[in-house]
Amino acid sequence: xxxxxxxxxxxxxxxxxxxxxxxxxxxxxxxxxxxxxxxxxxxxxxxxxxxxxxxxxxxxxxxxxxxxxxxxxxxxxxxxxxxxxxxxxxxxxxxxxxxxxxxxxxxxxxxxxxxxxxxxxxxxxxxxxxxxxxxxxxxxxxxxxxxxxxxxxxxxxxxxxxxxxxxxxxxxxxxxxxxxxxxxxxxxxxxxxxxxxxxxxxxxxxxxxxxxxxxxxxxxxxxxxxxxxxxxxxxxxxxxxxxxxxxxxxxxxxxxxxxxxxxxxxxxxxxxxxxxxxxxxxxxxxxxxxxxxxxxxxxxxxxxxxxxxxxxxxxxxxxxxxxxxxxxxxxxxxxxxxxxxxxxxxxxxxxxxxxxxxxxxxxxxxxxxxxxxxxxxxxxxxxxxxxxxxxxxxxxxxx
Amino acid sequence: xxxxxxxxxxxxxxxxxxxxxxxxxxxxxxxxxxxxxxxxxxxxxxxxxxxxxxxxxxxxxxxxxxxxxxxxxxxxxxxxxxxxxxxxxxxxxxxxxxxxxxxxxxxxxxxxxxxxxxxxxxxxxxxxxxxxxxxxxxxxxxxxxxxxxxxxxxxxxxxxxxxxxxxxxxxxxxxxxxxxxxxxxxxxxxxxxxxxxxxxxxxxxxxxxxxxxxxxxxxxxxxxxxxxxxxxxxxxxxxxxxxxxxxxxxxxxxxxxxxxxxxxxxxxxxxxxx
Numbered sequence: 001x002x003x004x005x006x007x008x009x010x011x012x013x014x015x016x017x018x019x020x021x022x023x024x025x026x027x028x029x030x031x032x033x034x035x036x037x038x039x040x041x042x043x044x045x046x047x048x049x050x051x052x053x054x055x056x057x058x059x060x061x062x063x064x065x066x067x068x069x070x071x072x073x074x075x076x077x078x079x080x081x082x083x084x085x086x087x088x089x090x091x092x093x094x095x096x097x098x099x100x101x102x103x104x105x106x107x108x109x110x111x112x113x114x115x116x117x118x119x120x121x122x123x124x125x126x127x128x129x130x131x132x133x134x135x136x137x138x139x140x141x142x143x144x145x146x147x148x149x150x151x152x153x154x155x156x157x158x159x160x161x162x163x164x165x166x167x168x169x170x171x172x173x174x175x176x177x178x179x180x181x182x183x184x185x186x187x188x189x190x191x192x193x194x195x196x197x198x199x200x201x202x203x204x205x206x207x208x209x210x211x212x213x214x215x216x217x218x219x220x221x222x223x224x225x226x227x228x229x230x231x232x233x234x235x236x237x238x239x240x241x242x243x244x245x246x247x248x249x250x251x252x253x254x255x256x257x258x259x260x261x262x263x264x265x266x267x268x269x270x271x272x273x274x275x276x277x278x279x280x281x282x283x284x285x286x287x288x289x290x291x292x293x294x295x296x297x298x299x300x301x302x303x304x305x306x307x308x309x310x311x312x313x314x315x316x317x318x319x320x321x322x323x324x325x326x327x328x329x330x331x332x333x334x335x336x337x338x339x340x341x342x343x344x345x346x347x348x349x350x351x352x353x354x355x356x357x358x359x360x361x362x363x364x365x366x367x368x369x370x371x372x373x374x375x376x377x378x379x380x381x382x383x384x385x386x387x388x389x390x391x392x393x394x395x396x397x398x399x
Numbered sequence: 400x401x402x403x404x405x406x407x408x409x410x411x412x413x414x415x416x417x418x419x420x421x422x423x424x425x426x427x428x429x430x431x432x433x434x435x436x437x438x439x440x441x442x443x444x445x446x447x448x449x450x451x452x453x454x455x456x457x458x459x460x461x462x463x464x465x466x467x468x469x470x471x472x473x474x475x476x477x478x479x480x481x482x483x484x485x486x487x488x489x490x491x492x493x494x495x496x497x498x499x500x501x502x503x504x505x506x507x508x509x510x511x512x513x514x515x516x517x518x519x520x521x522x523x524x525x526x527x528x529x530x531x532x533x534x535x536x537x538x539x540x541x542x543x544x545x546x547x548x549x550x551x552x553x554x555x556x557x558x559x560x561x562x563x564x565x566x567x568x569x570x571x572x573x574x575x576x577x578x579x580x581x582x583x584x585x586x587x588x589x590x591x592x593x594x595x596x597x598x599x600x601x602x603x604x605x606x607x608x609x610x611x612x613x614x615x616x617x618x619x620x621x622x623x624x625x626x627x628x629x630x631x632x633x634x635x636x637x638x639x640x641x642x643x644x645x646x647x648x649x650x651x652x653x654x655x656x657x658x659x660x661x662x663x664x665x666x667x668x669x670x671x672x673x
Contacts, residue, residue: 059571059575060574060575061571061574061575080574081571081574081575082574082575082576082577082578082579086575087575087576088571088572088575090568090571090572091568092566092568094566094568094569094571094572095572096569096572096573096587096591097569097591098590098591107573107576107578107586108576108577111576111577111578111579111582112577140669153576154576157576157577
């Protein structure tokens, strides 16, 4: 049993060479991860990518096949769940239906014989603004209230590390947005280390300081949300985290600053610093909102890529912005997100248009050309499973 | 209109047919019970076949008839002990079968069904043969072993359904919230399984209390209540047996009614809460 005192503050978490095999498949091939204390860290990936398994390994609910888990520098690999300074908010909340809300929250305190459990439980319930429901049974609460009780039940123990397993997945969109902000506030307030597992990229970007994107039991890329979004290194990240227009072609020229990729008769320039692969066949991309839609052929301009002309094949209006799909010979379908600065769409299906974007907005992928298709496919499948409430466009592939 | 009367007569028939049929079926079902109850007040001698007049003597002096109360006490002892054993073992087996993966798991599941599917005569005779070859003296102990054996299957099936419906995350949450294995079992798993375990225990007791065939093979000289009645039937069942049977029946009805009333009250309370 853990000690009868609270953790002083959050602790850092380190995973070293973690591997997890189940009979018949490998959930995690080899995972190394360091999460500094006090951070809000998101593990983002599609279902079956190994993120929940990672969480369960940290909680002690599964044992790794190989590797070590360190919390605050202490090796906890072989300890039982109740010996770890870790608490979990479960996806299904897992509130004990036969106990009152108060007893649910006090459960962990009582097991550790912490002084005045009832007062501390009330305090935690006040934090999530549910103290007035302390005497109720969980079955009589709404989904959002249950979620908050589950959160109170975990944080009342002041764990060094709080694990959140898709805790907002069952809530409707509006409530989810509200809970995201509340969770973030609570994390700042209590100063714990949060490890949040989710398949919802918006949620991860809104809440986390650092995101690790997982696919097939491996971390594809890790970094701050802006960094991941603006400079994705793989086709999977480029299409799982938002959307991307990807173009694959031969490198036709290099200067110290820029890399030029031939695309049929056109060419695309990307900054060398943003392109890890610099010879042979490479894949480069740009985010749809970075593109400018032009109704007349633009004058060639240094520092801008231009593709066109092409035909508008689809226009979908979504209030704040409009999404255009443009078929450009030699480049395939290109997606453009344009803010609706004027009323409604500016061009209609069949119109002849050009697209352009600043060279510095482009990025190159680390993926070899044959990996691009697989990454795009995985991201498309993941998007299909995504229930975040946004219609995900099929990923774009130019290979 | 020629169609009018025909249609009306069909409706009339349908309107009367069902109640009559239902009444007949109920009478058919209830006559033996009513007979047993009424004849528990019969002022009879040794034979309790013809009505001799009303008396409460048999109810007030129920243990006067030779062997009735001994047999009843034996049945209670066997029922309680077999129920406790079968419920404890069966619950543990049910949890193991649902929660853990181990070798021969599906085989064990299958084997547990066998006692329910096997004719009781075969079970009883087979067990008696084993006791004989082991040289065990038949008595209360062998009856308890026999009853525990066949009750386990029913307990496993009943409790298994309850365990399957229990979200494993609840127990994981208990472990995550610093609960040791024992604390998680007694504070989370067990309370949530109680309805299933209670149902299994009631079923076990009813099966044990009721059993004649397997008991008859394995009881030696000891009488249980059903065995007593079977033997007594040859020379006339004393009215005291009717008294016990009626009392058990009334007790069962009272339990069911109380359970229904409390459940309805709880449902109403919950409905008001929402």
